[in-house]
Amino acid sequence: MSKTLRYIVFYVSGILLILPFWIFGTFGSGITIEQMLFHLLSGAEGMAGTDIGLKKSFVLNNLVWPLAFPAIVATTDLLIAKFAGLRLKSGAGKALNIFCTLFFIVSALTFVYKVNLYQYVRSRLGKDTFSGIYADPKQIRFRTPQHKKNLILIYVESLEDKLLDLGPTHINAIGPIEDLPGYRVPNFIQAPGTGWSIAGMISSQSSIPLKPFYKSDVGNYARNGYFPNLSSLGDILAKQGYAQYFLVGPDLHFSGMDQFYLSHGYNVAIGRDEWRKRGLDQSLFTGWGEGLHDDTLLDESYKFIQFCRSQKQPFAITIMTTDTHFPDGFPSPRCPKDEAAEGFVGAFRYTSRYLSGFINRLIAEGILKNTDIVIMGDHLFMSSSEQEESFFDYSENRHVYFKVISSDNRRPNRDIMTHFDVAPTILDLLGMLRSSDTWFGLGISLFSRIPASAYERHLKQVTSEEILSPSVVYDRFWSTR
Template sequence: MGKGDLISADTHNPYWSNSHHRHFIRGVVRFLIYLCAFFLAAIAYWIADNFGEPSLEQLLYHAQFGMGGLIDTDAAVIKSFIAWCIALPILGALLLVLIEYSIALFLTHGSTHWLTKPARLANIHFIKVFYWFIGHRAPLYALTAAAIYFGIQFSVTIFVHNLFGKDYFAAHYLNPTTVKIEAVQPKNLVLIYVESLENAYKEPKLFGKNLLSSLDHLKGLSFTHYKKAPGTWWTIAGITATQCAVPLKSVSLYDGNDQGEKMKSFLPNAVCLGDILHEAGYHNVYMGGDALGFAGKGMFFKDHHYDEIYGRDELKGNLTDAELNYWGLYDDQLFAAAKAKLIELHHKKQPFNLTMTTIDTHGPDGHFSKYCKSLGVKTFESIVECTSNQVANFVKFIKKSGYLKDTQVVILGDHLAMENPVSKKLDRVKERLIFNQFVSNSHFERNRNHILPFDMFPTILDFIGFKVQGGKLGLGYTAFSKEIDLSLLPNDEEMNQDLLNQSDMYLDLWKHKSAL
């Protein structure tokens, strides 16, 4: 390399300059750009790998809880997040900056410094072409590629539409406070949310047999087309939709509130299932295997009149960490605790609502409990079957105990399955539908088979003996009452497009009553 080459190299070289300070600043800037690019790509991949393919709304919703929501999960989740989303981007960015610096030293000075060894081992012509035409712009290229990947992964274009589209929510939401609700022949309620349970698991063509046959043998009533809806795609969103008939989405972006870790109440102005049952004299109990702090689940039940709320920390008792799973209790441990609680509640002679959420069928790999492994369970499909058998056995216990004379049972998938070992099989199903079953000694007739999560709120009330005037609450219509004018049901296409749009009425549901 001649003197002219050296001058030219120095002119364009993003690292080497007469000023070491300037050289250091450029290196730091390139490092930070690379770090941002790697972080965007890593967080998108990590979330998809652990939670399926969430929307940007879902990501922002969880971000509202800050690190608190993450800390309340299992240590393995925290370690995975640190490894993939913090350590790996830092190491990747540092490695690229060192490689670029090595190439810069080699091209400008032919240095024998140890940092130039990677460059000296490579093809010199390839290095020149890469460095002068690509290398000095590489951080921007990397950031652009990561932003595109992130945007595709989280449907950013849809999110932008939600910011400026028409207010669908205000046009269709019916506040339950304006509806007359009567307890005509009220019965107890056992409401079981089964993690990621969908009808596709019944398909012998996919799995060799019906994995949910034990639930089918309960001979409960089911709605054959129970479909997902916007803002209902993950557990707490599914719970909110079915108990309050509203979607779940981030609100801090719209109203400027610092709702992250300062979030102190969960839809305080929404009237939900627990609120109505409380007013009717019910004792509301929630039991779940994971931590109450994750995604604000405990806050939801507390703010909507659940009298007893049990999560991982409240239920684990003397169980060691080795006896718990990725999130908390295994399903067999949860059902054992729920059985004891059910006996206690029934003996008190006060109307009650026992709500539960399972966890073993959670992606990405499911959780192999000691109980299921003792039965030979070795695959994810077998976990699904083992969990469905445990739910069925719990309902059989209710029947055998004679509780069905005054107790109704509702079994729901909280949402469609996310990323798991059988996702490719599930994706082959033309129309994926959420599992649901209503178990009762009484006879019920459907007014339709197509329902959404929002419809579950008035439908469950109808099922346990409440009369909802007009049959509508929130965004939901009861699927039992014949009084419903089916022509009033929402248009699915319009709802899918506009429900998550910005809405002042929706924001009001989140505001403290003193601020209204």
């Protein structure tokens, strides 16, 4: 083995050894290999807008620090060349080659074990459960209500029930949201393929898990749109004549948010660059991914809602907040200093209070007369190792937060759900399902009269890793034909 090759192998081995520890130390034990592969395969376009702090941490820990391994070996080579005899040089070279090979094997095995690659390969070889239980929305005949209600759908970054009772001191970081009227579903299970932001949004609006894509015809990051052959909530509302808006603080290109929303019925999508073009002060862009903070986003969203209410067209506005993003939150400059010093807990306190004020203001103005409001987490909080020890415990049952605020007196017929059940529940609330028992994708409305035992069997299927196995039906979603 040449010295150059040896240095390269030591460097690659160092990356393989360090990377999984950085991943789980940064994102917590809840991160999955599907999420890792999704972002890896999305390329530079899909990673646009990633927070600069996260980028710096990745480069420093996974690209710079591994240079120490070949540097140590190079120093050893220099010392041997300078001080060792010919026989010792030959023996030392062989020993370094053997050590290099062993180090690579150990690093590779560590990587495979830490990222649970074996389990991922098993799921890729599993049976096609998805195709057998997916109910194609294109085959559903939807009602056209005489009086169409509006929709405000708010995704709060990493919002989960555990935030109501954190750690041994029982901190309630989201009390103002919990105090809002409406009903909360206490058992919202995070199924495979739903555990990061874009996955949480797609799964809740399309009732499918998000899987990494591999085929060459979609390799250029959704060139022809995000799931061009998939029928989503936005597509259905568009056919019903809704004006639809997606509002977020950071870059729309991150994870292809613009691709998904604009190819599924939304008329307008606004993120960091669009807010700048609308004349917002540059000093406001200090949030996650150099985007707007939640308070400013909600202030601007209020203006959009007021505009939409002045029109005769029904509307659906989807808002995605980001100040409560892991690892420590990104508190707004307007957040009180004592709360900002609390890290992610303070970020949740402030965003919750501001969101509560935003909702209560709309309620006081009579918004509920013709509008349903849904507040939900996009996924569970990705707690770091230290946060898991102090506040969270992945051995406990953790649930995504989900609340419906509506003047409708209907109440859910069950207290358990997944992301897949969100879209049919919303369509049911809006009066577009002919029957609450209509299945939509992998989802079933909360108002369905499905027997508990039948839903339990369904839940077991959609929360199994096999739901991510290769599927002929799923692959068709990417087809443009």
